[in-house]
Amino acid sequence: MNGAQPNPLAGFVPLIAMVAIFYFLVIRPQQKQQKAHEAMLAALKKGDRIVTSGGLYAVIVDLRGPDLDVKLGDSLKVRITRASVAKLANGPELASTAETADKA
Secondary structure (H helix, E strand, O other): OOOOOOOHHHHHHHHHHHHHHHHHHHHHHHHHHHHHHHHHHHOOOOOOEEEEOOOOEEEEEEEEOOEEEEEOOOOOEEEEEHHHEEEEOOOHHHHHHHHHHHHO
């Protein structure tokens, strides 16, 4: 009863396939999103309307290396870190929401 012996590496094929699927469905898109966010942070300039990670709308007044001076209202300026910027609010739908918030 000398049958063909199964390849010992054949058991690893499903495991390798699952790791590859996990990489392409989870890890790779997250890396792309992180690179896009880092590029957005590097491209910030004075006058940009932003949304902080806390949900506050602000306008960049000054860039100071890793920090930003932002204007939250008519007389309120604060300093935040670049890492606390969630997204730009320059888009038309976000800008109108920010203007409404500024008027309140």
